Amino acid sequence: MRVLIATDAWRPQINGVVRSLERMAEAGPDFGVTPKMLTPEGFRQIGLPSYPDIRIALATQRAIAERIADFAPDHVHIATEGPIGWLARAVCLAQKRVFTTSYHTRFPQYVAARWPIPESWSYGFLRRFHGPAAAVMVSTATVEAELRQHGFDNIVRWGRGVDLALFHPRPQSVLDLPRPIFLSVGRVAVEKNLDAFLSLRLPGSKVVVGDGPARADLQRAYPDAVFLGTREGEDLAAIYASSDVFVFPSLTDTFGIVLLEAAASGLPVAAFPVQGPRDVFAGSGAAVLDEDLRSAALQALRIPREICLELAGRHSWQASASQFYGHIRRVARPQAAPDTTAFASLCGAEGRERHRLTA
Known part of the structure; x- marks a missing residue:
């Protein structure tokens, strides 16, 4: 065919x-x-x-x-x-x-x-x-x-x-930053609502992977955040595995493949309780979904990585x-x-x- x-x-x-x-x-x-x-x-x-x-x-x-x-x-x-x-x-x-x-x-x-x-x-x-x-x-x-x-x-x-052969936990970190490390991956554009993540008062470091038309403005507005630009393959997978919580501030995604990539890397997720995160993580315990994104990010630090890996294992290409x-x-x-x-x-x-x- x-x-x-x-x-x-x-x-x-x-x-x-x-x-x-x-x-x-x-x-x-x-x-x-x-x-x-x-x-x-x-x-x-x-x-x-x-x-x-x-x-x-x-x-x-x-x-x-x-x-x-x-x-x-x-x-x-x-x-x-x-x-x-x-x-x-x-x-x-x-x-x-x-x-x-x-x-x-x-x-x-x-x-x-x-x-x-x-x-x-x-x-x-x-x-x-x-x-x-x-x-x-x-x-x-x-x-x-x-x-x-x-x-x-x-x-x-x-x-x-999700590609489980690529996205998985790794023994060594490639990020030499104060912990905990809160990560966001995706297009750096207005519809991804990154202000909601970058404006949070969180301990440790905030890292953004990706590029897009909003990057220059966000870098000026949030000089303490680390913008790594576009990363792919092993480089991207190592960054996931080196972080502590994945923060997903988007309100418009229908799914969010990055959510599965994070989970496969053993990374708990913090997100708003909207479609996408709500569908992916329903009943799994691998994410904290809350209108208070700061509270969700801090609570996610307590989620065992094994729960995240179990969720990711149920999704294959x-x-x-x-x-x-x-x-x-x-x-x-x-x-x-x-x-x-x-x-x-x-x-x-x-x-x-x-x-x-x-x-």
Whole structure:
């Protein structure tokens, strides 16, 4: 089975969406799937307004149609609601292709944190985007309930995982800082609510790993905090394992893969009692969720690391991929040749000839 995954979020971005999709692509062969990524790579790009580090593709519907035709997928999954996502959606609708989508970010809350746009408008935008999908994949029960309240009804669950071979406790610390060390990892942007963490009166040290448009302002505002920039792989895993508590101040994440990475490193979590942390840690004892984030961080110091490791052990990327490809197989059907007239209107004579040769 050939599955095309269309996404606006891709390298060099480092975030949960990219990591999740990379893992799905890596696991594809284990499930009899040949995956291919359709990303902004190869297109002219511009920086996202207010967030220039995120590059968005200046693609055309014709160019997207040609890439889909070149791969001739049995199924298309659309992961994001950006230009690549909208154009892939348009091609699928024109060619009467069945497709699935996924919802990774609380987009209405993300937008409201940056611009005075009512959440109802954003939910209308999302309903239009995801409505034609055969299934919309969400990470948790809370996200599912929230979307159903806003008129979504084609929702299925797709959980996330953690690389237990990479993220695990280590005997030596790579951080020579006063303890306890309170760590936060993620995009350094307004929607991550890092002020709520950095403004806390806590003993020891506060460490931030990640980069983004808010970093310079936060470094000026909180000179006592340690900003380590972007870290990956063994370097990132060693920082997790060298810390004492993971503080997750975000109010808008749908899941937060960093939560599982922290737990797998033996790191207890302090967070607000919101979706994401509430879903990941329900009944586990591996986190303290409290509206008073300072109290949560201090209480988390008393959580045994063994409890965190037990929670992380229940989440694997293999199980996540099983859900992802299971949903796709359930809704996919043998793909008839796309409507020639629709295809020609998208691609022109060159695209029509390419379609004739690959049909």
